[in-house]
Each structure stands twice: as structure tokens, then as C-alpha cells.
Amino acid sequence: MKGKEIKVKTACFTYRVIIEKNLFRDVGKTLRMLFPSTRALLVSDTKVFSIYGREVLESLESEKWQVETVIIRPGERSKSLAGASRIYDAALGAELDRNSPLIALGGGVVGDLAGFAASTFMRGLPLVMLPTSLLAQVDSCVGGKVAVNHPRGKNLIGSTYPPRIVLIDPDTLKTLDSRQIKAGLAEVIKYGIIINVDFFNWLENNLDYLLQGDSSSLAEAIYVSLKAKALVVEEDEYETDYRRILNFGHTIGHALEAATSYRHYLHGEAVLTGMAAATHLAGELKIITEVDLARILNIIDRVGVKMPPAGLTAAAVIDKLRQDKKRQGDDLIFVLPTAIGRVKMVPLNSRQLIEKAVSIYLG
Ligand SMILES: NC(=O)c1ccc[n+]([C@@H]2O[C@H](COP(=O)([O-])OP(=O)(O)OC[C@H]3O[C@@H](n4cnc5c(N)ncnc54)[C@H](O)[C@@H]3O)[C@@H](O)[C@H]2O)c1
Ligand SMILES: [Zn+2]
Numbered sequence: 001m002k003g004k005e006i007k008v009k010t011a012c013f014t015y016r017v018i019i020e021k022n023l024f025r026d027v028g029k030t031l032r033m034l035f036p037s038t039r040a041l042l043v044s045d046t047k048v049f050s051i052y053g054r055e056v057l058e059s060l061e062s063e064k065w066q067v068e069t070v071i072i073r074p075g076e077r078s079k080s081l082a083g084a085s086r087i088y089d090a091a092l093g094a095e096l097d098r099n100s101p102l103i104a105l106g107g108g109v110v111g112d113l114a115g116f117a118a119s120t121f122m123r124g125l126p127l128v129m130l131p132t133s134l135l136a137q138v139d140s141c142v143g144g145k146v147a148v149n150h151p152r153g154k155n156l157i158g159s160t161y162p163p164r165i166v167l168i169d170p171d172t173l174k175t176l177d178s179r180q181i182k183a184g185l186a187e188v189i190k191y192g193i194i195i196n197v198d199f200f201n202w203l204e205n206n207l208d209y210l211l212q213g214d215s216s217s218l219a220e221a222i223y224v225s226l227k228a229k230a231l232v233v234e235e236d237e238y239e240t241d242y243r244r245i246l247n248f249g250h251t252i253g254h255a256l257e258a259a260t261s262y263r264h265y266l267h268g269e270a271v272l273t274g275m276a277a278a279t280h281l282a283g284e285l286k287i288i289t290e291v292d293l294a295r296i297l298n299i300i301d302r303v304g305v306k307m308p309p310a311g312l313t314a315a316a317v318i319d320k321l322r323q324d325k326k327r328q329g330d331d332l333i334f335v336l337p338t339a340i341g342r343v344k345m346v347p348l349n350s351r352q353l354i355e356k357a358v359s360i361y362l363g
Helices: 023-034 046-062 081-093 108-123 134-140 170-175 178-195 197-211 215-235 242-247 250-259 267-284 290-303 314-322 351-359
Strands: 004-009 014-019 039-045 066-072 102-106 127-131 145-150 153-160 165-168 332-339 342-348
Touching: 004 215, 014 215, 023 046, 023 127, 023 165, 039 046, 039 081, 039 108, 046 066, 046 102, 046 170, 066 081, 066 108, 081 108, 081 145, 102 108, 108 127, 108 134, 108 145, 108 153, 127 134, 134 170, 134 178, 134 215, 170 215, 178 197, 178 215, 178 242, 178 267, 178 290, 178 332, 178 342, 197 215, 197 290, 215 242, 242 250, 242 332, 242 342, 250 267, 250 314, 250 332, 267 290, 267 332, 267 351, 290 332, 314 351
Parallel strands: 014 165, 039 066, 039 102, 102 127, 127 165
Antiparallel strands: 004 014, 145 153, 332 342
């Protein structure tokens, strides 16, 4: 496969996202051309490191990088201030300087944690993203949101700090399990619905290949998704307005995750349900045609909405919705589709209407 490249403009610099098979082999050389340093710090989780760590380390060491590693346990609990502290300790131990890259090899957890540490250590180390989960490859590696969790909530401590380069090998998805692939596909479909009708049409025709993990279809989906995200983020890096369209499915999705204590749904699974419920809301408000509504619900159905846990009530979900950061007075702001490829922000406070849409997915 010939590689593809996207350039993302930020307020301070432009960075490249390269999507290409086997590019981990050359990571040492690629970084050598970018950073005038001899030291680097690699952050990964035990699972990803056991599969891809050796290849990345060998490439770095062959280009004379002195590499220190921090390997965390997989999972959301590692995305903490304690996790960031481990990275600071290792960075000090390795005597990194301000040109030493901090390399994140893994999914969104590793990317957010390493990104947060990179943004704060010595007021900023260059961040290199090597995302390996579909969610990280189509979403979290671009846009610069970095964060750790606080015991009282997810992603409460963080900032906006873009990477200096993103290297994506779509073949890493061959070792990712199908549940994680489906969860990543939720975000992929989101871009079709919010911004790109041609991509949505393509997804309708290629969804089965994507679900089967077909490498070239996934590479194409990653490329188009990231281009869409880059377009939105370039317009509104600090999420003052336009970037909020990326939250389609996320208002209800986050409430579902929170109401189930982050144990039942993967993020993408909750977002998939949230997109379906938001589409029903748009139907109730009659701001979308029956045909487009049916096509959106159909593609979501083909990925497969996850059943909620027994006993989850609409009231519990709506309670969490009311705590949403993006509230405006009594109104909740929903991103709702008005056609395939187009969404608008709709302030809503009708509990009845929201409850009706959410209840469809509560069994
Ligand atoms: N910064 C952003 O813009 C942004 C956007 C969306 C989500 N996020 C964050 O991303 C995190 C979720 O990311 P995630 O879904 O990638 O979860 P994750 O990082 O926990 O990865 C999921 C699991 O897959 C494993 N894995 C990753 N790549 C693999 C591979 N190639 N082969 C085999 N196993 C592999 C990991 O070890 C882990 O067990 C959340 O913390 C969320 O808040 C951030
Ligand atoms: Zn998301």
C-alpha cells in the first residue's frame, strides 16, 4: 500500500499524519530528521508493548536514540495523575531535554496520558503519536486534546496540546479485537453523518469489509475520518463553537457511560447508542427526512447497538445528562442530524422528548 498523508494546521505549527503499512520500522529515522536530540521516552501499555514494542525500540536504537520506557497497565485507571508522575520521573531520570520526543505507542489511554505528560513536563516536550487502536487512529491522535482522569470524573485535568507528528500503521488493527474495531467504527460513521455524505455512501457499501477488519478498507476509513477531523479542528482548535459538531452522539453517550460507572460500555459503544438516540430526537422534532433517518439508523444497526445493563433507567441517564458540562442554563445542547452530512445544535429542555429517545435503547 502506498502511504497517505494529511497536514494539520494548529495555532503554532503544522504537523503531518502519515498512514502507511510498516512505518514503525523507520520511526528512528523519521524522528532523527525532526528532533535535534539523542534521548527519547517511549510510553506504552503492556499489551501493545508486547506486540509492537520490540520493532519500535529496534528502529529507534538503530538510529542511536537512547530510549527510556514507561509501560503502564492497559485501561482507563492508568490515565491518572499518578501515571503522569511516573512519566515525569522517567523523563527526569533519562535527562530529557526540550527537544527529546515523548512517544506514545498505544490506544487512546496511552495517547491521552503521554500527551498530558508531554504538555506539562518542562512546559512542553515534542509529542509523537503512534496510535494502535482504531479509536486512537481515527479520533484521539489528532486534535490535541490531552488529559488524565480525576476520581470525580473523566478527563477533568487536561489541556490542548497538538502532537508534532502522527504515524499510523493500519496493520496494527490486525491484532485488535472485533469489539474494539466496532467501537472505533462508531466514530468513523460519525464523520459521515456530521460532515461528509459521500463518505457515508461509501461506508454503506463497505461496512462489511470494515467489520471484517479488511486492511485497505480500514486504511481508507482512517484517512477520510482524520481529514474530516482535521478540517473541523483547524477551524476551531479550542472548541469555542464549530468543533462541537464532533460531539454528535456524545451527549447521550457520555451520560450512558457515566450512568453505568464506565464499566458496561466502551466509549464507542456508548457513542453508537447516543447517535441512534440523537437521530430519533431529530425525527421527533421533524428536522430530518424519514429516508435519511432510516439510513442513519440502519448503518448503526449493522454495527450493532450494545444492550444496556439490566435495570438502567431513563431517569438515571437523564440525571447524568443534567450534569453535562455543555449545558446552557436549563437547556441541554444536542448535536442533531438534519440530513446525512449535516448537523445543527439544538437547545432542548423537554424531558419527555429526551426520555422517549433514550428509552428506545434501554430495553
Ligand atoms: N484525546 C481525544 O481527543 C480523545 C478522543 C476520544 C477518546 N479519547 C480517550 O481515549 C481513551 C480510549 O481509547 P481506546 O479505545 O484506544 O482505549 P485503550 O487505549 O484502553 O485501548 C483499548 C485496548 O486495546 C488494546 N490495544 C490497543 N491497540 C492494540 C492493538 N493494535 N492490538 C491489540 N490490542 C491493542 C489496549 O491495550 C487496550 O487494552 C479514553 O480514555 C478516552 O477518553 C480521547
Ligand atoms: Zn468519542
